[in-house]
Amino acid sequence: MSxxxxxxxxxxxxxxxxxxxxxxxxxxYIKYVFLSYLKSCQKHFLIIHINNxxxxxxxxxxxxxxxxxxxxxxxxxxxxxxxxxxxxxxxSLFMDRHCNASTLIYEKEEHQFTYPExxxxxxxxxxxxxxxxxxxxxxxxxxxxxxxxxALSMIYHLYLSLFEHYIYxxxxxxxxxxxAKGSLSERILRLEDxxxxxxxxxxxxxxxxxFIIDALNSAKEADKEQEPSYLKEEFKDAxxxxxxxxxxxVWETFAEAKREVKRSEQKLVLIENKAxxxxxxxxxxxxxRFRIKEIFLFHQEEDYSENKKTTxxxxxxxxxxINNDSLFNIMQMVSKQTEGRFNVVPIAHSGAWIQEHxxxxxxxxxxxxxxxxxxxxxxxxxxxxxHRKQLNSDTCAVLYRDCKELxxxxxxxxxxxxIQSDEGLGMILTMLFYRICVIFPxxxxxxxxxxxxxxxxWKLCEYAEPxxxxxxxxxxxxxxxxxxFNNPHKNLYKNFYHLQEEYLVILDELLQSFLDLVxxxxx
Numbered sequence: 001m002s003x004x005x006x007x008x009x010x011x012x013x014x015x016x017x018x019x020x021x022x023x024x025x026x027x028x029y030i031k032y033v034f035l036s037y038l039k040s041c042q043k044h045f046l047i048i049h050i051n052n053x054x055x056x057x058x059x060x061x062x063x064x065x066x067x068x069x070x071x072x073x074x075x076x077x078x079x080x081x082x083x084x085x086x087x088x089x090x091x092s093l094f095m096d097r098h099c100n101a102s103t104l105i106y107e108k109e110e111h112q113f114t115y116p117e118x119x120x121x122x123x124x125x126x127x128x129x130x131x132x133x134x135x136x137x138x139x140x141x142x143x144x145x146x147x148x149x150x151a152l153s154m155i156y157h158l159y160l161s162l163f164e165h166y167i168y169x170x171x172x173x174x175x176x177x178x179x180a181k182g183s184l185s186e187r188i189l190r191l192e193d194x195x196x197x198x199x200x201x202x203x204x205x206x207x208x209x210x211f212i213i214d215a216l217n218s219a220k221e222a223d224k225e226q227e228p229s230y231l232k233e234e235f236k237d238a239x240x241x242x243x244x245x246x247x248x249x250v251w252e253t254f255a256e257a258k259r260e261v262k263r264s265e266q267k268l269v270l271i272e273n274k275a276x277x278x279x280x281x282x283x284x285x286x287x288x289r290f291r292i293k294e295i296f297l298f299h300q301e302e303d304y305s306e307n308k309k310t311t312x313x314x315x316x317x318x319x320x321x322i323n324n325d326s327l328f329n330i331m332q333m334v335s336k337q338t339e340g341r342f343n344v345v346p347i348a349h350s351g352a353w354i355q356e357h358x359x360x361x362x363x364x365x366x367x368x369x370x371x372x373x374x375x376x377x378x379x380x381x382x383x384x385x386x387h388r389k390q391l392n393s394d395t396c397a398v399l400y401r402d403c404k405e406l407x408x409x410x411x412x413x414x415x416x417x418x419i420q421s422d423e424g425l426g427m428i429l430t431m432l433f434y435r436i437c438v439i440f441p442x443x444x445x446x447x448x449x450x451x452x453x454x455x456x457x458w459k460l461c462e463y464a465e466p467x468x469x470x471x472x473x474x475x476x477x478x479x480x481x482x483x484x485f486n487n488p489h490k491n492l493y494k495n496f497y498h499l500q501e502e503y504l505v506i507l508d509e510l511l512q513s514f515l516d517l518v519x520x521x522x523x
Contacts, residue, residue: 004018004022005018005021005030005105005106006018006106011044013071013072016071020067021046021048024048028050028051030050031050031051031111032107033047033105033106034049034098034100034104035047040194040197040256041195044072044074046074047076047077048076048077049079049080049099050080050081051081052081055078055079055083059078065078075194079176083176087177088124090124091123091125091127092128092172092173092176093258093261094174094175094176096121097257118261122258125258128172129254132165132250135165136162139158140162143158143162146158152219152231152236156216156218156219159216160184163184163216163243166249166250167188169253171191173254174195174253175191184213185208185209185210186208188210188213195253196380197249200380201242201383202242203382204352205355206352211238211385212242212385214232215239216239218230218231234387237387237388241385242385277375277376279297279342281337281338282313282338282342283376285337290317290322291320292318293319293351294317294376294378294382295317295318295374296368296369296370296373297313297314297373297375298316298373299463300312300314310340310341310342311341311342312459313343313345314344314460314463315344316347316365317347317348319350320350322348324450324451324453327347327348327452327453328453330344331344331346345456345460347449347450347460351384354369354382354384355384355385358384358386359391360446361390361448364446364447365384369382396442396448399438399439400443403435409428410425422500422504426485429485429507429511430487432511433454437454437457437458437460437461439518441457443522444464444465444521454483454486455483465517467517468517474506474509477506478506478507
């Protein structure tokens, strides 16, 4: 008579999970089921021992197993007799850690689970660890020799082997198996579910690749094409630093495996309550609408008008899917929903975008992305592989030159007494003000904003140079909304406002005053 497998009610999804596993039990002979908990990733491990000698690989990739991870936060491992035997002989302590008397929740009739002899397993574990250190030492010696010869391509090849060595041992320690057929990026992605700290080591280039691994693989491409320029030398320091951190992570994982096996009982993981941030209203509004990984507050000021105080927050949002139009919507949304208590000046980029533009914006992002400025984070920090130095670029100077040429043409038109119409002047003014608002942060902050709303650009300029706030008295003299006037769409097909001479004079003064500040950056 077969008994139904019951998942303890300590598991939040025990009923639905039990239904899935009992359906599976109707097709396979299950000997034991263990339910373990890994506090490092705060997920359950459900380990199923079946009586088969060799389980087909497709069984481990079943939909119900993927569903359990996605919906129930439970990793399901199905181990056949061969897996169990190899895992015990290997000495990784995976079996001892997750399959023991305290985690056993089901055993088939006529089978009695016997706990592996720990002294024997610890001896195997020491040998497993010594083999790891021996191979690592050999690879490090080869790397040192390659560094002495300044053979960067060889260094990258050896580091790739060292990374694979680390990942192999992390797989064995955390998954009880290794996946040599997969690419290194695929293997790291799989491990992220079990070792969340990996997310803080390497920045993703895409959903399925990493900048560091891509840089290491550039050695293969350079050798294949016999072209040294293919080698991504700018990541050299980041590779060295990442290797050190990855090495420490492997050491910690070895230590944790032994420590967990020695524990006589498992303890509940308690999540401490966090202090409420003074920016909580803004954070709640933003994270409710957008998938934001981190928020950095790089400047704050108080604005007083009509006896009302407004806190203005300059924010860098680390997110993948916030477009330029959404940034202006964010400004309006925060102001409205906080009833004017907060205004925000947002810029948004993904970690991958920042990494790819370090060669020109590294100075800015290094100043902004500091622990002191961090006010929100979902889980692990966005790792940026900083370069040794920022490259010099003449792009800003080119933009400035083009802007000055356009300004000279505008002045030429304004000096013509015979011109009877202001048609087209609005468009030129729009172009000039917008370009200036892009160039000024670029020249002063080492950051060139994307094509975002002029209101955000103007506030960034005020942050870079507070004197720009003094231009407010000129803006107030205009009978129309200056920032709406600078919306290109308003001036593309028709003038937004009939520009009488008295208003052109005001705009001329505003334009010249702003350009004077820009000119000083290029003297």
